[in-house]
Amino acid sequence: MSILGRLLGRRSRGGGAALAVDPAHGxxxxxxxxxxxxxxxxxxxxxxxxxxxxxxxxxxxxxxxxxxxxxxxxxxxxxxxxxxxxxxxxxxxxxxxxxxxxxxxxxxxxxxxxxxxxxxxxxxxxxxxxxxxxxxxxxxxxxxxxxxxxxxxxxxxxxxxxxxxxxxxxxxxxxxxxxxxxxxxxxCRKWGGSHEEMHDFARTATLAAPEGSPLGELVALAHIEHWLDLDSGEDRAYITRQAVRDELYEAAKRSVLHPAYVRGRGWPGAFNTFAMAFSLAGQPVTANVLFRELGDTVTEFPWAYLDADPVEAFRTCRTAAARAGG
The missing domain is CATH 1.25.40 (Serine Threonine Protein Phosphatase 5, Tetratricopeptide repeat)
Structure with a gap:
């Protein structure tokens, strides 16, 4: 079973509205x-x-x-x-x-x-x-x-x-x-660093920035990279920890979900990253909030980490989030 299948415990059936990666990020x-x-x-x-x-x-x-x-x-x-x-x-x-x-x-x-x-x-x-x-x-x-x-x-x-x-x-x-x-x-460890260095950098930069700063995305990216580096089973156990969920919420509230956040160039990239992170973390209601803001704007990164077809990964996670989010 693919990473996407392991994530949701089933294979996606596809279908639904036509979607495509948007190379222009909207x-x-x-x-x-x-x-x-x-x-x-x-x-x-x-x-x-x-x-x-x-x-x-x-x-x-x-x-x-x-x-x-x-x-x-x-x-x-x-x-x-x-x-x-x-x-x-x-x-x-x-x-x-x-x-x-x-x-x-x-x-x-x-x-x-x-x-x-x-x-x-x-x-x-x-x-x-x-x-x-x-x-x-x-x-x-x-x-x-x-x-x-x-x-x-x-x-x-x-x-x-x-x-x-x-x-x-x-x-x-x-x-x-x-x-x-x-x-x-x-x-990242895959480039000669370590999980500790990566997380410390992400969290330090996020907390040092003013509320509403886009740098909060770094925390979500760090957790996705850590998850990606783990073996099957360990990856899900890690990303669904309460401590990880708490850090994701804190980072989102300081950045993309903060009233002072400004949607500058490429803002859908951050929303896609947080949507995937919350989907992985088993928090579909919050993921749904982000998916609603995105509409059909799919970015290749980070969804390609989940599936060879990033559109299929986006669609599957968005459908699961919509069912939970109402």
Whole structure:
């Protein structure tokens, strides 16, 4: 039985309203930029990014655009056509990281082939070169330091490099959720950290932030990552502990369920994360509150942890939550 089946004690029958992963996270501006990127229209993509003043927002948009298949080709041309511009170089570096992970796949290290490792390393090396160039040209920009955290983890550059890059990002934007997410990944046991380090970081960052901060999502992410690392049986026993449930409630009330919480760019990601966490924890009523806010906006992460088809995982958990939540 799949992880999803173990979670609910049965297999999903599917069906129901049509659902699909939304690569734009419900953001219509991003959806337009993704269409232009898919068409290779760099001038239009540049115009859209230039119009975004907030550094965190622009970083998030670039991270999503970096997933555009085939964009590495026209980005190379854009970099060559604008050798003195940092923006095409930034997007090209971000794309190299995404492209590297496409070669590596999401498999555990022991299941990645030699040729995959070689391509992965070559693309990460190119990303490092481009992103450091951007950081030197534009020392105030947040984005290169955000992406350099991901390349450092992939290239196994070690804890000192990872910490330096995280701190560099926070000097430019102390409340940046994306950088905190990357730091939490770095502290996961699967990346050489430990459950203790990961939970301590998540809880400390959450409690240090003002109420309504999006950083509360870190607590939910940490518990999901801990759950994922455990064997069948141990995983459910862990995530349904009262202490874990209490921490999830505390984090949700300080973030996504707090009146001061602002739904910024990519907010459905946090709601999907908490919805999955509460579903795993056997708290369908609270999960239902989050599902109702989401509507049909499904994000691939973290649902892909539950099933090869994230839409099926979302649908199954949402149905169970709706039955309990009324």
């Amino acid at each position: 953001d219509e501006e991003l959806r337009g930029l993704q269409a232009r990127a898919a068409a290779g229209d760099w001038p239009a993509v540049r115009a859209g990014l230039d119009a975004v003043a907030d550094e965190a927002d622009r970083t998030w948009l670039i991270a999503q655009l970096a997933e555009t298949a085939g964009s590495e080709t026209w980005l190379a041309a854009a970099v060559a056509a604008e050798p003195d511009s940092a923006l095409p170089l930034l997007l090209a570096g971000a794309r190299q990281i995404s492209w590297a992970w496409e070669a590596r796949t999401g498999a555990r290290a022991q299941h990645v082939g030699r040729e995959q490792w070689q391509v992965f390393g070559e693309r990460l090396e190119k990303a490092e070169e481009q992103l450091y160039d951007v950081a030197e040209r534009e020392p105030g920009w947040l984005a290169p330091w955000y992406f350099l955290q991901i390349s450092a983890r992939g290239a196994s550059l070690g804890p000192d490099a990872a910490r330096y890059r995280f701190e560099a990002a926070l000097r430019r934007r102390p409340d940046h959720l994306g950088s905190h997410r990357q730091r939490l990944q770095q502290l």
